[in-house]
Amino acid sequence: MILTFGTLHIFKPFSSFHRLGRLIPIMALSLRISSSPLICRATLANGDNGRNHHAKDAAFIRRAADLAEMSAGLTSPHPNFGCVIATSSGKVAGEGYLYAQGTKPAEALAVEAAGEFCRGSTAYLNMEPGDCHGDHAAVSALVQAGIERVVVGIRHPLQHLRGSAIRELRSQGIEVNVLGEDFESKVLEDARKACLLVNAPLIHRACSRVPFSVLKYAMTLDGKIAASSGHAAWISSKLSRTRVFELRGRSDAVIVGGNTVRQDDPRLTARHGQGHTPTRIVMTQSLDLPEKANLWDVSEVPTIIVTQRGARRSFQKFLASKGVEVVEFDMLNPREVMEYFHLRGYLSILWECGGTLAASAISSSVIHKVVAFVAPKIIGGRNAPSPVGELGMVEMTQALNLMDVCYEQVGPDMLVTGFLQPIPDLIPVIPSEDATVEIDPSVNPFESSIIFFYKTWDLYGSFSNFSPHPIRMPCGEDNDDYMTWPSVEHYYQANKFVGVENPMAHDCVEKIRTARSPEEAALIGRSTLRQKPELVRNDWEDVKIEVMYMALKCKFSTYPHLKSMLLSTAGSVLVESSPHDLFWGGGREGEGLNYLGRLLMQLRSEFFDDSSVSAENTFLA
Numbered sequence: 001m002i003l004t005f006g007t008l009h010i011f012k013p014f015s016s017f018h019r020l021g022r023l024i025p026i027m028a029l030s031l032r033i034s035s036s037p038l039i040c041r042a043t044l045a046n047g048d049n050g051r052n053h054h055a056k057d058a059a060f061i062r063r064a065a066d067l068a069e070m071s072a073g074l075t076s077p078h079p080n081f082g083c084v085i086a087t088s089s090g091k092v093a094g095e096g097y098l099y100a101q102g103t104k105p106a107e108a109l110a111v112e113a114a115g116e117f118c119r120g121s122t123a124y125l126n127m128e129p130g131d132c133h134g135d136h137a138a139v140s141a142l143v144q145a146g147i148e149r150v151v152v153g154i155r156h157p158l159q160h161l162r163g164s165a166i167r168e169l170r171s172q173g174i175e176v177n178v179l180g181e182d183f184e185s186k187v188l189e190d191a192r193k194a195c196l197l198v199n200a201p202l203i204h205r206a207c208s209r210v211p212f213s214v215l216k217y218a219m220t221l222d223g224k225i226a227a228s229s230g231h232a233a234w235i236s237s238k239l240s241r242t243r244v245f246e247l248r249g250r251s252d253a254v255i256v257g258g259n260t261v262r263q264d265d266p267r268l269t270a271r272h273g274q275g276h277t278p279t280r281i282v283m284t285q286s287l288d289l290p291e292k293a294n295l296w297d298v299s300e301v302p303t304i305i306v307t308q309r310g311a312r313r314s315f316q317k318f319l320a321s322k323g324v325e326v327v328e329f330d331m332l333n334p335r336e337v338m339e340y341f342h343l344r345g346y347l348s349i350l351w352e353c354g355g356t357l358a359a360s361a362i363s364s365s366v367i368h369k370v371v372a373f374v375a376p377k378i379i380g381g382r383n384a385p386s387p388v389g390e391l392g393m394v395e396m397t398q399a400l401n402l403m404d405v406c407y408e409q410v411g412p413d414m415l416v417t418g419f420l421q422p423i424p425d426l427i428p429v430i431p432s433e434d435a436t437v438e439i440d441p442s443v444n445p446f447e448s449s450i451i452f453f454y455k456t457w458d459l460y461g462s463f464s465n466f467s468p469h470p471i472r473m474p475c476g477e478d479n480d481d482y483m484t485w486p487s488v489e490h491y492y493q494a495n496k497f498v499g500v501e502n503p504m505a506h507d508c509v510e511k512i513r514t515a516r517s518p519e520e521a522a523l524i525g526r527s528t529l530r531q532k533p534e535l536v537r538n539d540w541e542d543v544k545i546e547v548m549y550m551a552l553k554c555k556f557s558t559y560p561h562l563k564s565m566l567l568s569t570a571g572s573v574l575v576e577s578s579p580h581d582l583f584w585g586g587g588r589e590g591e592g593l594n595y596l597g598r599l600l601m602q603l604r605s606e607f608f609d610d611s612s613v614s615a616e617n618t619f620l621a
């Protein structure tokens, strides 16, 4: 489907636009080279000097990322922040990192450490500060200290914080350079990668609906994670197991399957003496678990059991009496479970399960990284379990290739790590720079402000489809009879059933058209779609954007004050801040596709084009 309005192509064929709009133009960690002419000029003009400059910037940004790493596990769900202040001669004057949730910002600590050396110096931040509490503490510290330039590794991943500290610093006269935006080079790419890595869980949160998941296992050289008897203590060395405690200390939760509980009776605590201890999660379909288990001791750390709805209710009661939380799922599978924990605010999960659950998690695409300890031991055993069970692959060419693989010797063991999925690169507020410009050239995706709208009583509530603005539109494509629809929502919902040769579909259209409120219209439309899918027109998925577009066009053309309001938002990104509608809305954390906001921006752009054409005609006349 290609819709053309005037000279502008609004949509790519739906499927490709949809893909584009999945909010995550996922890029492997080999980061993109910008095609921006400005960026290229800056790099070339600097020549060798530019290269030296970049090498220095890269080194300090890497240091900031290393500092940020020091708080991993202590700050969650806040990001890891590090700051280095360097003088113009390239000497480190002060450093700081966010120690834990609620403590002084890294920037303020670095400023304190650098003292009078701050004046005229450059501050290096692995990530743009997020002013969660409205006190601007990080930005104020840099401004008041007389910092001249700030180099930022990555923008804040969360949409509502993204770009605001950078804007604030610039408005205070500080030069701000963002890696990957203001200049590019190989060394800077690597430094930027370090910044992405240190906050990978938060970046995942901003881009997907599951927490960042790491699958960790210890195996013998012949690829076994236990003997044929199931005995597994210990494959890896003590040193390696201490590394596992550290890993646990950086994770919000550790997850195992029911069989691991039955076989190992694990504790799953972080026993390396620092950091926090993650929640323990057990995934079990049968709930056939022992009455005595280390995980039922929740005096220090909570345990959550996720199970199939209705499983062993009496045992559920027993667990509850021990203080163990039980959460039932209609469909117990890794994706549903991860989506649930995402909603509960978990950023990072360590999977310490056996091969059966690991295979299921990999197949569900919820595993992002693999951490494997390989011990120089051979146990043999045809039935001894291996780290990943059945994946249904039959050819070696189907094997999953890890990215950014690292090898490290830990005592006698080899530690191999790599990514199964790339860390999503950060994205502007709406899908990609190109798409943004295509939708509305007046919007600069990196610098624009965002106008959120949702409920009709909001400041921009008239942008909502539920606003009480009747429109006159025909009922269906081949129909010349114009009718009045009490709101855009009435029209949109009714269109789901238009043209279907079934009297029940006709009734449904009429019921929606005469519904007493947009809420009632939505209720009828959504529930009929779910309960009687046979009444829904076959091409609904293909035409729904077009239907919405036509309704919006009619609404904003009919009411001049609405059109003026829309035009007054020029340059801003419009986002329908629906937390649950991930198609028309922006989602809770910007993960939604925001098609309603996009259509309004598209319309705004067209209205501007129309008015400039008519102004030109008047002038020519």
Ligand SMILES: NC(=O)C1=CN([C@@H]2O[C@H](COP(=O)(O)OP(=O)(O)OC[C@H]3O[C@@H](n4cnc5c(N)ncnc54)[C@H](OP(=O)(O)O)[C@@H]3O)[C@@H](O)[C@H]2O)C=CC1
Pocket: 216, 217, 218, 219, 224, 225, 226, 229, 230, 231, 232, 235, 256, 257, 258, 259, 260, 261, 263, 264, 283, 284, 285, 286, 287, 288, 332, 333, 334, 352, 353, 354, 355, 356, 357, 358, 360, 385
């Ligand atoms: N060396 C190492 O790093 C490790 C070794 N091990 C060893 O591995 C062995 C256990 O491996 P394995 O049997 O794979 O154990 P797991 O317990 O990790 O996984 C399987 C169990 O997970 C539960 N489950 C819930 N939902 C699903 C789902 N959608 N798909 C798959 N499983 C689901 C089931 O529990 P239920 O049956 O209760 O319904 C199932 O039996 C033990 O010998 C243990 O010692 C385990 C972890 C790490």
Ligand SMILES: Nc1c(N[C@@H]2O[C@H](COP(=O)(O)O)[C@@H](O)[C@H]2O)[nH]c(=O)[nH]c1=O
Pocket: 217, 218, 232, 233, 234, 235, 236, 240, 241, 244, 256, 260, 264, 265, 266, 267, 268, 269, 352, 353, 373
């Ligand atoms: N056997 C084995 C591991 N197994 C994992 O560790 C769990 C036990 O954790 P805990 O009870 O806290 O000590 C066990 O159930 C399984 O998930 N891990 C490793 O690093 N190396 C090993 O050799």
